[in-house]
Amino acid sequence: MLSRVADSLYWMSRYVERAENISRLLDVNLQLMLDFEGLDDESLTGHWEPILSSSGETEQFQKLYTSANSRAVTEFLTFNPENPNSILSCIIGARENARMVRDQISAEMWEVINDIYHKLRKRNAESIWEQGAYEFYEELKSDSLLFQGLTDATFTHDQGYKFIQVGKYIERADQTSRIIDIKYNMLLPENDSIGGTVDIAQWMAVLRACSAFEAYHHRYVDEVQPWNVAEFLILSPNFPRSIRFCLSTLDYHMRSISLTAESQFSNQAEQLSGRLRSEMIYTSIEEIISEGLHEYIDRVQSRLIDLHKAILECYVYQPEIDIGKEIEQQQQQQQ
Secondary structure: OOHHHHHHHHHHHHHHHHHHHHHHHHHHHHHHHHHOOOOOHHHHHHHHHHHHHHHOOHHHHHHHOOOOOHHHHHHHHHHOOOOOOOHHHHHHHHHHHHHHOOOOOOHHHHHHHHHHHHHHHHOOHHHHHHHOHHHHHHHHHHHHHHHHHHHHHHOOOOHHHHHHHHHHHHHHHHHHHHHHHHHHHOOOOOOOOOOOHHHHHHHHHHHHHOOOHHHHHHHOOOOOOHHHHHHHHHHOOOOOOOHHHHHHHHHHHHHHHHOOOOOOOOOHHHHHHHHHHHHHHOOOHHHHHHHOHHHHHHHHHHHHHHHHHHHHHHHOOOOOOOHHHHHHHHHHHHO
8 A cells, every 4th residue: 555545544534533532522511511500711711721731732722812711712622723633624634635545535435524624614613602512513523423434334444444443543542541631630629629529520521521421330330430430431441432442453453454463563663552552451540540640641642642653654654765875776786
């Protein structure tokens, strides 16, 4: 497979997954705000700042807006093209990469991405607040799931499909870690404490952001507990949005590209993904809490960045060709 095609499929998939996860974050934060009616400006800022922090674009937001209120954050994270991680920027990126491999993907996949792009172009923050923000973000999530379903149903499951899965699961692992880390940045009111009403409501919001509320209660029959939520979203071997599940699936597709056995690796990307997967399998929630949840999440995100770079080095970037040396070698062969 051409490295250009692999690169476009990888990024197309990552951008669609990222747009979906930003929709999840905004949707759940809106629901959380409904649980705490009568918020003043300071409380609203406290709700939105962790969302901005998780996107990694707080500095850019502060350059463009004066305060972190509902409409400003919605505009910044959904429609602002100056934010490289806004939903609009992600969909523009996905559409551009899909356009570059349009002859490789199915017509249905292209039509979904193109439809999302045109729907976003017709809207703005004012209109979604007036017409229903909840319905808007639900529709975006459904569009992303439709795209993934069509990919499974209409795209040949060859190497190109595996690059799409690698892009999806590395992005999903990263976004799940960011959603968990949002809780670290959410401040509790002075009259509440860890395990209190507000704390539990925030952990429930984290579960909903990952569509994990029902799955969590199938695993844990008791009430929502912070350490159980963290364990479920990080270490569950079966839940499709847990970090461990994403890394196991990512590692499987990485090795299936090169036909490498499970206990072996043939390049640095497979070495990094296999090592991270193994560490997840043999890590306990007690060890994570002992290290510090935020510190552990930071370390996982750093490892995912290294893995992303290794994937590009192995499959996308081509070594520079020394023309002079090539000619010299050809002349030597002809003598």
